[in-house]
Amino acid sequence: MATHQNSLEWRASVREIRNRLKVLTERYPIIANVLIIVLSALLGYFIPYLAAEPIFRTEFNNPEQNFILMLARAGWYSMFALGYALVFSILGLLNLAHGAVYMAGAFAGLWITANQDLPIEYALPAGMLAGGLIGILVDWVAFLPLRARNAPRTSQLISSIGASIFLVNLAFILFIDQFNAPVNRFPAEKVNSIRAFQGTVPIERIEVFGLTLIDQLDYTVFPMQVTMFVVAIVMLIFLQFVIAHSKIGKAMRVVAYNPKVAQLLGINVSLIFAVTFFLSGAFAGAAGVLQGMFRVVGPFMGSEVGLIGLTVIVLGGMRSIPGAVVGSFIIANLQIATIAMGYSWLEEAVVFLALFLMLLIRPQGILGEPLQDRA
Amino acid sequence: MLELREVTKNYGGLRSLDSVNLHAEAEMITGLIGPNGAGKTTMINCISGLDHPTSGEIIFDGHSIERTPAHRITGYGLARTYQNIRLFNQMSVLENLIVAQHSDGRATLVEALFFLPSHLREYRQQRERAFELLERFHLMNVKDAPAGSLPYGDQRRLEMARALATNPKMILLDEPTAGMNPIETHELGEHILQMKEDGLTILVIEHDMSLISQVCDEVYVLNFGVIIANDTVENIKQNEEVIVAYLGRED
Amino acid sequence: MEFIFDLLTPYGITENTFQNMLIAAILGISIYITLYAGLFSLANAGFMATGAYVSVILTTRYEWDFLLAVGAGIIAAGLISAIISVPVLRLSDIYLAIATIGFGEILVVLLRNFDRIYELIVNKEETITGGATGIKGIPVITTTEYLLLYLGIVVFLMVRLHRSRFGRALVAIRQDNKVAANMGINVVYYQNMAFILGAMIAGGAGALHGHLNRIILPENYGFDRAVDILTFAVLGGTTTIIGPIVGGFIIAYLPEILRRTDLVGLLGDIFGTDLGRYQANVRDMTVGMILLGVIVFLPQGIASPAMWRRVANRIWNLFNPAEKSDA
Ligand SMILES: Nc1ncnc2c1ncn2[C@@H]1O[C@H](COP(=O)(O)OP(=O)(O)O)[C@@H](O)[C@H]1O
Ligand SMILES: [Mg+2]
Numbered sequence: 018m019a020t021h022q023n024s025l026e027w028r029a030s031v032r033e034i035r036n037r038l039k040v041l042t043e044r045y046p047i048i049a050n051v052l053i054i055v056l057s058a059l060l061g062y063f064i065p066y067l068a069a070e071p072i073f074r075t076e077f078n079n080p081e082q083n084f085i086l087m088l089a090r091a092g093w094y095s096m097f098a099l100g101y102a103l104v105f106s107i108l109g110l111l112n113l114a115h116g117a118v119y120m121a122g123a124f125a126g127l128w129i130t131a132n133q134d135l136p137i138e139y140a141l142p143a144g145m146l147a148g149g150l151i152g153i154l155v156d157w158v159a160f161l162p163l164r165a166r167n168a169p170r171t172s173q174l175i176s177s178i179g180a181s182i183f184l185v186n187l188a189f190i191l192f193i194d195q196f197n198a199p200v201n202r203f204p205a206e207k208v209n210s211i212r213a214f215q216g217t218v219p220i221e222r223i224e225v226f227g228l229t230l231i232d233q234l235d236y237t238v239f240p241m242q243v244t245m246f247v248v249a250i251v252m253l254i255f256l257q258f259v260i261a262h263s264k265i266g267k268a269m270r271v272v273a274y275n276p277k278v279a280q281l282l283g284i285n286v287s288l289i290f291a292v293t294f295f296l297s298g299a300f301a302g303a304a305g306v307l308q309g310m311f312r313v314v315g316p317f318m319g320s321e322v323g324l325i326g327l328t329v330i331v332l333g334g335m336r337s338i339p340g341a342v343v344g345s346f347i348i349a350n351l352q353i354a355t356i357a358m359g360y361s362w363l364e365e366a367v368v369f370l371a372l373f374l375m376l377l378i379r380p381q382g383i384l385g386e387p388l389q390d391r392a
Numbered sequence: 393m394l395e396l397r398e399v400t401k402n403y404g405g406l407r408s409l410d411s412v413n414l415h416a417e418a419e420m421i422t423g424l425i426g427p428n429g430a431g432k433t434t435m436i437n438c439i440s441g442l443d444h445p446t447s448g449e450i451i452f453d454g455h456s457i458e459r460t461p462a463h464r465i466t467g468y469g470l471a472r473t474y475q476n477i478r479l480f481n482q483m484s485v486l487e488n489l490i491v492a493q494h495s496d497g498r499a500t501l502v503e504a505l506f507f508l509p510s511h512l513r514e515y516r517q518q519r520e521r522a523f524e525l526l527e528r529f530h531l532m533n534v535k536d537a538p539a540g541s542l543p544y545g546d547q548r549r550l551e552m553a554r555a556l557a558t559n560p561k562m563i564l565l566d567e568p569t570a571g572m573n574p575i576e577t578h579e580l581g582e583h584i585l586q587m588k589e590d591g592l593t594i595l596v597i598e599h600d601m602s603l604i605s606q607v608c609d610e611v612y613v614l615n616f617g618v619i620i621a622n623d624t625v626e627n628i629k630q631n632e633e634v635i636v637a638y639l640g641r642e643d
Numbered sequence: 644m645e646f647i648f649d650l651l652t653p654y655g656i657t658e659n660t661f662q663n664m665l666i667a668a669i670l671g672i673s674i675y676i677t678l679y680a681g682l683f684s685l686a687n688a689g690f691m692a693t694g695a696y697v698s699v700i701l702t703t704r705y706e707w708d709f710l711l712a713v714g715a716g717i718i719a720a721g722l723i724s725a726i727i728s729v730p731v732l733r734l735s736d737i738y739l740a741i742a743t744i745g746f747g748e749i750l751v752v753l754l755r756n757f758d759r760i761y762e763l764i765v766n767k768e769e770t771i772t773g774g775a776t777g778i779k780g781i782p783v784i785t786t787t788e789y790l791l792l793y794l795g796i797v798v799f800l801m802v803r804l805h806r807s808r809f810g811r812a813l814v815a816i817r818q819d820n821k822v823a824a825n826m827g828i829n830v831v832y833y834q835n836m837a838f839i840l841g842a843m844i845a846g847g848a849g850a851l852h853g854h855l856n857r858i859i860l861p862e863n864y865g866f867d868r869a870v871d872i873l874t875f876a877v878l879g880g881t882t883t884i885i886g887p888i889v890g891g892f893i894i895a896y897l898p899e900i901l902r903r904t905d906l907v908g909l910l911g912d913i914f915g916t917d918l919g920r921y922q923a924n925v926r927d928m929t930v931g932m933i934l935l936g937v938i939v940f941l942p943q944g945i946a947s948p949a950m951w952r953r954v955a956n957r958i959w960n961l962f963n964p965a966e967k968s969d970a
Contacts, residue, residue, distance in 0.1 A: 111737050162939045170737050171683045172938050175877055178870055179934030186928035194916040324748065324866070331741060362759065366752040372745040377730045380738050442821050461831075462824035472825055480818045491811045495827030504807030505800065511807070558827055 053339055054250060054346075085243070087346075087353040092249035094345035096304035097322055098329040099256060100152075100297030102341040105330065107273045107293045110170060113177040114155045115301055116323025117184035120316060122148035122302020123309035124188055130207055132195055137207040141306050148302020149295035155180050156294040181323075189316040200315035208310050245307055252300060253342055260338070265292060328372040334385025343383055347371070393418035393562055393593045394439070394470075399448030399458075401434055401617075408434040409445065410617040416562070421584065421594045423604045423625070426614035432597045433475055435614070436564050439595075440472045441465040453561060467495045469561035473551045473568060475597075481540025485531055485550055488539050489522035490515075492557035525553040529583070545576055552583065562593040569600050581606040601629075655899040658787060665790040666852050667895040671875030671887025672797050673845035676804075678881045680837035681817035683736065685869040686727070686743035687845040689750040690720040692864035694846030695853035696754060696772060699781050702854065704771075709784045713850040720846025721839050728838045732831065747869055754861040777860035785854040793851060797844055801884045813837055845872075874930055878937050880944015889946040894933075898926050 041049060097119055104112050125147030126140035135143075159176040192199050260266040272279040272289045279286050309318070329348055333340025351367045375382065394416040401409040408431040416422040426432050437443040439450055441462030450458040457465050480488050497518065503511040526532045529549040534542060539550060548568060555563050565584070569577040577600060584607050588594060598604050604611060604625060611628045613621040621634050628634055648658055656664070670687065677684045694716035701712040731742050753760070757772040772778065804810040812833050815823040820830050853859050871894065879890025901907060907925045911918040918925060943950055 111741075159935060159939075168938075168942065171740065172942065174683075174737055174740055175873065176935050176938045178873075179931045179936075179938065182870065182931030183928055183935060184931075186924045186931060189921065189924045190910060190914055190916065190918060190928070193918070193921065194914040320866075324744070327741060327744070362756050363752070366749060366756070369745045369748040369752065373742060373749060376734060376738060376742040376745070380734055440825055442825065461829075462821075463827050463829045466825055466827035474822070478819055478822045480815055480822070482818060483814065487811065487814075491815045491823075491828075492826045494808065494812055494815075497808045499808045501804060501807055501809040504809065505803045514808075554826075 049339065051254075053342060054253075083353050083357050087349045088246045089243070090352065091342075091345045091349035092246035093304060093308055094322070094325060094329050094348060095342045096245075096249040096252060096300055096307070098326040098333075098341040098345055099253060099338060100300035101326050102330045102333070102335060102338050103256070103300075104293060104297045106336040106338060107269055108160075108290065109336075110160060110173045111177070111327075111335070112155065112160075112297070113174060113323065113327075114159065114181040114184060115297070115326065116319030117181040117188075118148050118151050118155065118298045118319075119301040119305040119322060120188060120314075120319035121151045121184060121305070122298070123305030123314045123318060124191070124316075125302070126306035127201060127203055127309060127314045128195060131201065131204055137203070137210060140203070140310070141303060144302040144306035144309075145299040146302070148305065149299035151184070152294040152298020152301070153291050155184075155298075156290060181319075185316050185319070192316055200313045202313050203310045245311070248303065248307060252303065253338075256296070256300075256338065259296075265289070269293060325368055328368050328375075331372055331380075331382055332375050334382030336386065337382065337384040340382055340384035393453060394595065395449075395451045396435075396439070397449040397451070399435070399438065399445045399450060401431070401438055401443070402446045408617050409438070411448070412614070412617070412619055414612055414619065414622075416593060416595050417610070418593050419588065419591055420609045421588055421596060421607050423608035423611040424595060424597045424614060425599070425601075425604060425611060425628075430614045431617040432614055433566055434617075436472060436566050436595075436597065439465075440470060440564060463495070466558055466560075469559070470564070471555035471558045471560035471562070472564040473555050473566055475566040475570060477544075477547050477551055479539040479547060479551060479554070482538055484536050485539055485542070486519075486522055486526070486535045488550060488554050489525055489557045490518050492554045493518045493521060493559070496559055522557065525557055529553040544571060548572065548580070549583070552580075556587070560592065562595070563587065565594065565596040567597055567599060569598065569603050574602070577603055578606065655903060656896065660896065660899060662785070662787055662790055662855060664892045664895040665787070665794050666848055666855075667871075667875055667891030668888040669790075669794055669797055669848040669851075669891070670845060670872045671879060671891035672801060672884065673841045673848060674872050674876045675841075675881050675884070675887040676801070676837050676844065677841040678876060679817060680813045680834050681820060682732070682834055682838060683740050684743045684838060684841070685740055685866075685873060686724070686731075686746050687841060687872050688864045688866075688868035689743075689747040690724055690842040690845040691849035691852070691868070691872075692750055692754060692861070693720040693723050693842075694849030695859050695864070696778075696849075697846075698850035699778055699853040699859055700771065702784070703778065703781060709854065713847060716850030716853075717843045717847045720849070721843040724839045724842030725835075728835045732834050732838060744866060744869070747864070747866060751861045751865045754864075772861070775861060777858055777863075779858050781854060781857050781859065783854060783857060785851045790851060793847060797847075798884060798888075805884070809833070809836070870934075871930070874934050876944075878933055878944060880941075880947045882943060882947055882949070886944045886946040890944065893945075894930065897929060898922065901926055901929065 097115070100118075101112065101115050104110065104115075122144035126144035129135045129143045130137050130140050155177070159180040160173055163173050163176060189199060192201070260269060268279065268284045268289050269292070271282060271284060272286055276286050279289070304322075305314075305318070308322075312318075325348060329344035330341055331344070332347055333342070333344030348368055348371065351371060352364050355361070355363050355367050379385075394414075396412050396414040399409055399412045399414075400407065412431075412435065414422075414424075414435075424432055424435070434443065438445045438458070439452070441457065441460055441464070445458050448458065449456060452465070452470055453468055455468050457468070457470075460468075480491065483491065497514055499511040499514045502508075523532075526535050529552065531546060531550055531553065534546060539547065542550065552565070552568065568584075569580055572580065581603050584594060584596065584603075588607075594607075596603070596607065608625050611621075611623065611625055612619055613628065613631075613634050621628060621631050623631065648656075648661070651661060670691065673687050673690070674684070677687070694713075697719040698712040698716035701707040701715055702709055707715070727746060731739065731746070734742050754772050755775050758768075758770055758774055761771060762768050804813075812823065812828045815826060815828055816830050816833060824830050849864075874894055875891040876887045877890065878893060879886030879888065881887070901922065906929070907918050907922055910925060937944065941947070941950065
């Protein structure tokens with residue numbers, strides 16, 4: 018009995034701390050996010066470090082390099098997962114077509130640079146615009162009719178799978194049509210012409226508070242990787258800022274709380290849904306373009322990141338936008354650590370194992386509220 | 393028959409039930425009244441196992457049930473109805489009454505697969521019992537209609553019949569007359585009294601004082617999760633605190 | 644059997660197509676039973692893989708009798724589902740869907756790397772699942788008769804289930820699991836049983852399918868397969884047993900429909916591309932469209948008796964305007 022009472026008290030105090038933290042993160046989103054990122058990154062420095070250092074240190078497998086790889090990955094995943102989490106937190110629905118939107122953004126960026134011969138600077142805005150518009154289209158076709166008749170959430174899951182398969186295979190046909198091949202690359206000379214991507218960044222030593230993070234890097238950092246990370250951070254902060262301070266962000270929060278109440282308050286709920294899907298799609302499109310420049314663009318490029326992004330938001334808490342970033346860092350760390358230890362063939366397995374275990378242990382995710390089950 | 397000892401239920405920071413003590417005498421009708429949001433439905437959910445109290449004890453017919461899963465509580469002989477009718481809408485009226493006899497059945501899938509006589513016999517018995525209930529609650533002429541298509545009054549009666557089909561010793565009724573006119577309410581009161589005659593223990597939650605006056609032997613008053621009074625119907629009607637908290641609101 | 648194919652070949656249903664249709668129908672039923680219990684699970688592709696790999700390894704490596712191996716495949720799928728059902732079925736709704744997607748992906752990765760893991764543990768190099776290239780040279784033992792027999796058994800099982808205490812409990816759970824619990828139904832137990840039953844049906848389908856095409860690959864049993872299986876049930880509908888059978892038949896027959904209607908050529912003309920080599924993608928695109936269209940416009944599926952009754956009524960009223968004013 019006494020222990021029961023103790024555990025109740027303990028839980029209450031944990032809840033209290035969580036609530037206070039929540040209030041703080043809502044009041045100072047940017048500071049909170051920067052803190053989250055710095056903490057995750059520091060953690061992410063030591064995990065691959067510990068994993069790689071003792072046994073496997075080689076020219077291609079050293080903690081400094083792993084750290085940069087991890088940051089790039091985490092940036093890529095968060096950019097993708099932010100949109101995923103945004104839609105879930107506002108509408109409470111899981112949009113499995115998000116990977117297809119990511120692919121569509123990359124495709125649009127590729128198309129205007131490779132086929133329309135526009136400068137590479139246009140790729141990112143084009144990808145974001147295309148992603149945003151296709152995001153809205155997916156909402157109209159796959160979700161709106163179901164919302165209108167109050168269909169169960171699983172129906173929305175099914176229709177988004179349908180939309181995803183359709184988009185991916187349509188893109189396949191378009192790829193064949195435009196490039197005579199199912200995959201293509203951004204023109205190398207154009208990618209290399211971007212100043213931020215040029216050359217190598219000479220990093221010799223990075224210290225934070227006297228702690229040496231990177232020392233004598235005998236490895237050339239692809240500026241691309243750093244860019245990926247920086248763009249992701251900028252977007253995250255932008256999104257948090259919009260939600261916290263803009264008028265439309267406030268409306269979004271009301272809609273997330275209860276669309277009917279929002280309607281009564283005179284908020285244009287349809288507009289908010291459209292904005293949500295546009296933002297979500299634009300983020301996915303941006304991630305697609307950047308990653309596409311780094312690797313290749315193809316109709317199926319979204320399926321892998323789609324499942325990883327799903328894991329990311331489950332880990333972080335599906336309703337939590339900072340959670341998407343936390344989840345991204347965790348997954349990136351896990352993957353890089355696995356690779357560093359020499360088990361690169363388990364790179365996917367750890368992701369899904371993490372997904373599975375998280376759902377069993379704490380389905381609401383790290384930063385999520387407990388799922389409640391009304392009698 | 394049913395006893396609640398210091399039952400408390402919290403939802404997050406909200407305390408829906410606060411150290412509730414309640415005793416429902418066997419073969420009697422106990423009433424529970426209180427304003428909206430007082431925690432009456434929460435109490436029924438805790439007793440019937442759809443929810444579990446944060447602390448306290450619930451004893452039913454000698455079993456401690458505060459952590460027992462719902463289906464087992466039904467097996468001990470406790471049945472309930474719902475404030476917002478919750479029938480199996482796509483099933484027919486008859487099927488609703490047959491599925492409610494689940495705990496009494498033994499037949500396994502294997503017996504059904506091989507058409508074993510035990511399976512057939514059990515099904516026949518359950519149908520017979522269902523027909524008795526249809527007769528008693530005047531539902532015979534709609535027995536094959538989907539439950540969801542029934543008029544409101546029929547649905548209320550079907551829900552009560554379905555609760556009885558589980559073969560209970562005690563039944564919990566959550567606002568059984570919600571949305572009924574005075575004549576229907578009175579008729580339902582007769583059904584409730586009939587159940588008492590048959591030896592059932594009853595706990596009835598109500599808003600409507602006329603039904604409470606018609607059927608109850610004893611009444612508890614719940615306000616903001618706290619029992620503020622416990623007495624006979626006549627005395628409750630005189631009780632100052634109750635009038636302020638609850639009855640006064642009505643006039 | 645011959646006479647069946649004489650009947651079907653004019654419609655482009657070769658023996659191979661017919662076998663695929665039967666497998667699809669069985670898989671459709673395997674997910675139908677879980678949906679019937681109110682569980683949205685996408686794990687059946689994984690259970691199919693379990694049945695396929697276990698039975699194929701037994702027949703090829705250990706030279707087991709075919710039927711025994713199929714039985715072992717069914718039991719293996721049942722065992723694995725029993726193990727994962729306990730933790731997984733505490734989840735519901737989209738969380739269950741995600742967890743089962745995760746399970747399927749883990750299984751595919753495991754199959755792809757089974758030999759390496761085996762080597763790590765036993766310290767002996769051996770080819771068991773054959774990694775990403777799969778198991779090749781499997782004897783073709785499954786016949787149309789076996790498939791028909793298995794489908795028959797499964798359908799019989801389902802029909803009897805509908806009329807049993809077990810089946811009624813599942814219907815109650817699907818409609819309102821809380822009320823079902825108050826009716827004395829052990830919701831967790833019945834959902835577990837339905838999940839395991841679905842897994843065993845899928846495991847058997849996998850075992851039969853494994854001995855049909857000479858080769859099995861981990862990739863055959865991934866997310867795409869899970870979506871295919873889901874499509875069978877969604878297209879046909881899950882209110883009656885007819886639904887998943889009809890859905891499975893149509894989707895398995897789809898490539899032939901596309902060929903006959905020459906949708907591939909048509910799309911190729913529109914885009915000015917030769918899509919001849921990419922039939923599979925046109926087929927997938929159509930599946931996506933079907934999934935989306937059915938869930939939006941025909942949520943009960945195309946084999947829903949209620950819908951057809953409504954359609955029939957409307958047609959009836961069209962020809963008998965007098966009836967309407969009577970009613
Ligand atoms: N599952 C639940 N989660 C959170 N709060 C709940 C839940 N069920 C009931 N409540 C709250 O508990 C209080 C009592 O509700 P209820 O028992 O339904 O009252 P009554 O039936 O007396 O009208 C209300 O404030 C209600 O909002
Ligand atoms: Mg109530």
